[in-house]
Amino acid sequence: MLRRGWVVFGAALCAAMALAWTRPTAEAPTVPADAAFVARIELTGPIGPAAAEYVDGAIERANDDGARAIVLQLDTPGGLIESMRDIVAHILASKVPVLGYVAPSGARAASAGTYILYACPIAAMAPATHLGAATPVDLGGGTPMPAPLSNGLPKSGRSTERSAPDAAAQPEAESSKVLNDAIATIRSLAQMQGRNAAWAEQAVRGAATLTSSEALSQHVINFVAPDIDALLAQADGRVVQADNRPVTLATRGVTVRDYLPNWRARFLGIITNPTMAYMLLLAGIYGLILEVFHPGSFFPGVVGGICLLIGLYALQLLPVSYAGLILMALGVALLLAEAFIPTAGVLGIGGVIAFVLGSIMLFRTGVPGYRVNLGVMAGIACCAIVMLGLLLRLVMRARRARVVNGDAQMLQETGQLLQPVMAGGEGWARVGGERWRVRCEAALPAGAFVRVVGRHGLLLQVKAAQTGEGGSP
Template structure:
């Protein structure tokens, strides 16, 4: 066998051994009991809800004894939070909510999710609470403060005072949130009174305070301590009551898959906003330069992805309409000479719409103001440059017309008899000319009059003499 053949054979054998070793190491611990870990970090949105739901199903199918849902979130969208809670309550294996690492928080929607878990724990130097819901307009529905710090019961909270449609809607959202968290607290035997206070008054607790008030079960410094302290507890899951046997079990991480990562990127409000802008400007460039294809194709893809992200996010349609109006005014400025009035109005409308595009009251779901300011500044600079070019063009000397032609000079391409016509080169162009006097070919001439496409010329004077 040749040297090349030995190299190929060695490569094939090496690949086969590597594949066999990988399969053996991957399949070796299949029968070993383990605990799945799902890390829910950052704002809670559609991507997070899909990730948690898929990870719970995968862990259940893989035979996990329990799931550790590690939380570090400022809150997020109501519908996504409800999807996560529904997945936890429907899980056939117990879910252990764990606020970690140190410095993490389970705020707003994270509080509801922690209450939904059969076992709730926190790492040192973490906190929980501030679960007041946020309405569509970004305002916080806060009724009158509770006397003496004691929250009202669910019965009293249902008796909302009607101060109009806005107050009725606010009270509906508030009472629904209170009912949700109280039902979760009652299901797992936790402090329902403080849960209501966290919704009504945005109350918060540190890890040790949460244990004292029976909001969480215990404080655990790490995942191993969490499993050790949860060992032997009887908890309620969808299939009934389960006694946990978790001490010393291996922990297997379930990171987000490619789809969840992609959704997490495009549903970032700033990324979705930039995609929307890239799509709009790409299509505009394609309209002004038809046939270039690249701006149109890129813009179309970005616009579709941006619109897909928008339908997953809490979008304000008033802000979207203002952005569309701003783009329309900027385009109108190109075709209608308004000395920048439409352009400036378009920039202002676009920036206001950008600020209003997402619900600013929802944690983690607002466009970065620095990005908006930068785009607005660039728009103003481009508009100022265009206006400057327009004003310069208006002040510039005209390059055509009868008046300008009278100043042009040229050279005869053929001899012209007195009163006859011939051809001359004037301003780099061939013109039909007529001269009152005879002129030889090559004579320098000057335009004195114009009649349509016929120019009347005379010999150009140089000093006191006359060219012949």
């Protein structure tokens, strides 16, 4: 069991350190330092702390390296609001113009990606891509969805206000605050970059979406480009605002330099994956449990402690439900209690149920891209059920097993007198390989076989064994 535990924790640690063989960073330039170039940053997958740190650092490096422009290539389902705001702030503060580009074909800039695209001075999309569905999801899992818009504006004709009946119909004031704040954010970005603010509000209020051609016709993006060369060619000569000053783009035929994540961003990307954070948390818990059951082995405790701390660090960066975390801890505690308290599986079954429910509730599934793999949860739940079944089987086997010690076992033992015993007298006998003081109501010679019929402290009450008992004639 201990060796199996070592394998599990070693695998978890190796997975967390997978960055050792991931692709190298782009710290070293791919073109001469004095050559003109455009920096490309690929933002793929959910937007979280790791993605924000990568994009922010890459924008700063591109500014320091003297890039003519930055292409922020998007393919994201959305993500966390705070991470999105960090990226938007760095885009607006960049001295080098940022060109938002939804690519390749089939990609999307949904939810938080729509805000980021609106923040870029130039917005473009590849064919067969889409954007929108930017309605914020509150951390409690609810989605504020007001009445649909009419012609891109609320029925009241005002962009950010609602009538008294509509406001009264909103179940929670906090949801209204989150929604109105998101609307104000995307409208301000649209007005700054001179794009369709009415549709931007509709994407937040009504989760509207657009394809690339529809976005171009509604002035949501600047143009459609099939590849990055076409993007740079169409952007060439345009005047945009970067860090509150006009900049004329000179991007036609310029070399593209990729800026890839550094080791820290890759490490954060690994541990902030909800499934990885979930597995690190479990590895830490079970590592410490193994150390408690096998004190002095050290390896499970050390690895478990490291995994637990990394998992907790990842959890504080993710949208976690603490009710789910407490349920998971309760489930583990009940499973451990089942091993010490014979409840015929009541505590164990309750522990499995609490553990599974806590795992499902651990991450708020309303945030795009932040879900634990259901197969992983199902596998761990099945393992817990199998372990519980094995534990109950061992308990039932122990209850049916023959008694091997105590008074009940002593009454079944036979022995041999080491000296003769007078009627009602006492003497010594060998019983169960041990010397005992015995008393017998009948006189028996030395060497006679006797059977124990009672015990009074350290004195055994015996009588002559029947034929066939204890090797007697």
